[in-house]
Amino acid sequence: MRKNILPRKFYSRNTLKVARELLGCFLIREYRGKIWRGMITETEAYHGEDDLASHASCGRTARTEIMYGESGCAYVYMIYGMYHCLNVVTEKKDFPAAVLIRSAKIFRRPTPKKTKISDVYLDGPGKLCKFLKIDRKLNKWDLTKGEKLWIERPAQNCAKRNIVAGRRIGVDYAQHCREYLWRFSINL
DNA sequence: AGATTGATCCAT
C-alpha cells in the first residue's frame, strides 16, 4: 500500500525535469476521511533567484524560506486574497525552486470502474486548491510521508510524449524570464 | 476590462 509515493530524490533534481515528470502523476488528497485522486495535467517551473517570475527572485524572506528548504515539501501561498496555489519544492537544499501544480483531472470514482459520474477537470491552481481543500495549513507539508497530501508515480511515464511547453501564466512583469517555456501540459 | 480580497514586504 502506498509504495508508489514519489520519494524525496524524485524532487531533489532539476526543476524543469521534475515539472515535466510530474505530468501524469497522481495527486492524492486525504481530508476528513475522504480521498481524492487525480492526474496532474499542467505544471510550471520556478527555478532559482535569477528567475524573475519566482517569489525567490528577491531572496530569502519568511515567505520564500520554504523554497530554499528540503525538496518534496509543499509551498502553499494565498494569492489575490482569495485563492491558494500548490507548489512542490525541488532541487537541493538552499537552492530556491518549486513546481506549481496548475491543473489536474480529479477522478470521482476509482479509476478502473466505469461510471456515469463525470470526472472533474480542475484547470487553474486556485480552483484546484479550492476543490481539494488545500490552504496554508498545508504549507511546508512533507509530501513524501503519504499522509493528507502526496503524489504517486504515474501508470506510464508521460515525460517523453505529448508534452506541450509554453510561457508561464501571469508573469508578464518578469522581463526576459516571461519568455521561458517553463509551463508544461499534457492533453487528456 | 473590472472587481474581488488578504498576505506580504518595505518604506515611512
Place this chain on the structure above:
DNA sequence: TGGATCAATCTG
C-alpha cells in the same frame, strides 16, 4: 503602520 503589489478567477 500604510499602501502597493500580486504565479487567479468570475462576470459581462
